Amino acid sequence: xxxxxxxxxxxxxxxxxDGSGINERNFVRSLLDKNVNVxxxxxxxKDVLKDLYGYKNLHITWFLNRRNPFSYLYHLIRKIKNLxxxxxxxxxxxxxxxxxxxxxxxxxxxxxMKKRVLxxxxxxxxxxxxxxxxxxxxxxxxxxxVNKRLIDGCDTPSYMTKKYIEKYYGLSNIYIAKNxxxxxxxxxxxxxxxxxxxxxxxxxxxxxxxxxxKAFSKSNKTIDIYGFGEMEKITTQYSNKYSxxxxxxxxxxxxxxxxxxxxxFGIDLTYVNTEFGKAxxxxxxxxxxxxxxxxxxxxxxxxxxxxxxxxGKLYDKENEKLINIIxxxxxxxxxxxxxxxxxxxxxxxNQLIQFWKQK
Numbered sequence: 001x002x003x004x005x006x007x008x009x010x011x012x013x014x015x016x017x018d019g020s021g022i023n024e025r026n027f028v029r030s031l032l033d034k035n036v037n038v039x040x041x042x043x044x045x046k047d048v049l050k051d052l053y054g055y056k057n058l059h060i061t062w063f064l065n066r067r068n069p070f071s072y073l074y075h076l077i078r079k080i081k082n083l084x085x086x087x088x089x090x091x092x093x094x095x096x097x098x099x100x101x102x103x104x105x106x107x108x109x110x111x112x113m114k115k116r117v118l119x120x121x122x123x124x125x126x127x128x129x130x131x132x133x134x135x136x137x138x139x140x141x142x143x144x145x146v147n148k149r150l151i152d153g154c155d156t157p158s159y160m161t162k163k164y165i166e167k168y169y170g171l172s173n174i175y176i177a178k179n180x181x182x183x184x185x186x187x188x189x190x191x192x193x194x195x196x197x198x199x200x201x202x203x204x205x206x207x208x209x210x211x212x213x214k215a216f217s218k219s220n221k222t223i224d225i226y227g228f229g230e231m232e233k234i235t236t237q238y239s240n241k242y243s244x245x246x247x248x249x250x251x252x253x254x255x256x257x258x259x260x261x262x263x264x265f266g267i268d269l270t271y272v273n274t275e276f277g278k279a280x281x282x283x284x285x286x287x288x289x290x291x292x293x294x295x296x297x298x299x300x301x302x303x304x305x306x307x308x309x310x311x312g313k314l315y316d317k318e319n320e321k322l323i324n325i326i327x328x329x330x331x332x333x334x335x336x337x338x339x340x341x342x343x344x345x346x347x348x349x350n351q352l353i354q355f356w357k358q359k
Contacts (some may be wrong), residue, residue: 001315004034004035004037004353005038005090005091005092005094005095006036006037006038006092006094006095006096006353006356006357007036007037007038007039007083007086007087007090007094007095007096008028008031008037008039008095008096008120009038009039009079009083009091009095009096009097009098009105010027010028010038010040010098010120011041011064011097011098011099011100011101012040012041012064012098013025013041013043013044013064014028014040014043014049015043015044015046015048015049016044017048017252017253019201019202019283019284020333022253022282022283023179023181024098025048025049026180026181026182026345027180027343027345027349028052028058029051029052029182030182030345030346030349031349032052032055032057033063033346034349034350034353035057036353037055037057037059037086037090037092038057038058039054039059039060039061039079039082039083039086040058040059040060040061040077041060041061041062041063041064042060042061042063042064044063049102057090057321059082059086061075061078061079061082062074062075062078062079062209063075066101069212070228072101072102072175073102076100076102076104076105076132078231079105080104080105080108080140081095083095083105083108083109083113083114084108084113087109087113087115090156091248092115093115093116094115094116094117094118094356094357095109095115095116095118096117096118096120096356097109097117097118097119097120098119098120098121099119099122099125099142099145099146099235100142101138101141101142102138102141102142103141103142103145106145106150106151107145107150109162110150110151111150114214116152117150117151117152118151118152118153118154118155118356118357119153119154119155120147120152120154120155121155121156121157121159121177121179122146122154122155122156122161122165122169122171123156123157123161123272123281124164124272124274125139125142125146125169125269126145126163136349143169146169146171147169147170147171148170148171148172151171151172153173153174153175153355153356153358154171154173154174154175155174155175155176155177155352155355156174156175156176157176157177157178157179157281157302158176158272158279158280158281158302159176159274159279159301159302160274160276160277160278160300160301160302161272161274161279161281162174162176163274163276164274164275164276168255173358175344175351175352175355177284177351177352177355178281178286178302178342178343178348179281179283179286180283180286180343180344180345180346180347180349181283181287181290181343181344181345182290182344182345182346183290183340183344183345183346191261191262192262193261193262193263193264193292193331194262195222195224195262195263195264196221196222196223196263196264196265196267197216197221197222197224197263197264197265197267197286198221198223198224198225198226198259198260198263198265198266198267198293199212199223199224199225199227199266199267199268200225200226200227200251200256200260200266200284200287201226201227201268201270201282201284202227202229202232203225203227203228203229203231203232203235204229204230204231205230205231206270207229207233207268207270208269208270208271208317208331209229209234209270210231210233210234211269211317211322212225212267212269212322213234213235213238213245215244215282215321215322215323215326216238216242216245216323216326217238217241217245218323219244219323219326219327220244221244221246221326221327222245222246223244223245223246223267224246224248224256224263225239225245225246225248226248226249226250226251226256226259227249227250227293228249228250229257232247235247250338256287257291260287260288260293261291261292262350263291263293264293264331265293265294265295265296265329265331266284266285266287266288266289266294266295266296267295267296267297268282268284268285268288268295268297268298269296269297269298269317269322270282270284270298271298277300277301278298278299278300278302279299279300279302280298280300280302281302282297284336285297285303285306285343286342286344288330289306289311289312289336289339289343290336290341290343290344291336292333292334292336294311294312294313294329294331295311295312295313295333296312296313296314296315296322296325296326296329297312297314298314298315298317299314299315299316299317300314305339305342309334309338309339309342310332310334311332311334311339312329313325313329320348
């Protein structure tokens with residue numbers, strides 16, 4: 001296979017077993033298989049990436065540490081040096097960035113090396129930057145780099161974020177690409193589904209954890225909850241009080257792929273309110289569906305395929321009671337490969353590469 005002359009640069013340690021790390025790891029693995037060059041930060045856990053080190057198109061730069069400003073600046077300097085070297089050696093034409101805190105690497109590639117620059121997974125740059133002054137400053141800096149003079153295009157995981165980007169960032173070359181998961185776990189699908197409901201992921205207000213707990217506290221259905229976050233305490237309290245709510249704590253990705261196939265239903269109530277409507281782009285939906293769980297998710301255009309493909313139910317928070325859906329949902333078997341374009345990284349990447357190549 002010929003060199004695609006594309007370089008992907010995620011500012012994420014893909015060896016970390018959290019939502020972002022796992023998502024990017026699957027994405028990177030698929031890109032490497034397509035002969036796309038990838039430049040990643042030096043992994044904190046080398047063993048997690050042992051299956052990737054054989055790829056000649058995998059490049060590694062310095063450690064990523066956002067908590068230490070001096071370490072982070074050194075990471076940027078080293079990354080820019082690596083970018084220059086890789087772009088020349090591999091004759092790169094297109095560079096795809098996962099936007100970092102201070103995107104001078106984006107500016108260098110676009111203005112210094114005159115290459116096409118696109119962004120992956122662009123959403124709301126300022127929505128999470130209001131927690132403190134430092135994050136607010138970084139949010140303002142990042143916004144300076146997102147404009148049509150520096151960015152040739154981007155992908156985003158939601159219909160509503162596409163509208164947001166068009167209105168507030170002035171970009172028009174936008175592709176909707178959902179968060180996918182890997183096909184490599186299909187081998188687990190023969191496991192018997194002898195359990196009902198499961199939730200995996202962060203326990204927080206943003207994830208509507210309390211809505212989930214309240215609904216099951218009124219139900220005779222059983223749910224197992226695997227996760228961590230600021231609402232661990234209240235989740236533990238519900239688990240101690242109600243016998244049908246079982247809080248299992250945090251699990252690794254390797255444990256997760258053994259657990260998920262046993263369940264019939266996965267729940268994800270994550271969404272972001274925008275002026276255009278609800279946006280939902282949690283990777284958990286793809287993970288559930290890849291293991292042939294039926295999904296309960298928020299009703300919005302991003303999730304409409306779930307009901308169209310008869311692999312779950314959608315929940316209208318304003319007009320429906322979650323307990324009614326939980327009580328009445330019946331499991332429907334489906335072929336996860338048929339909905340591959342919605343859930344599998346490999347399928348999504350084929351479409352993204354074609355988008356990146358368009359001028």
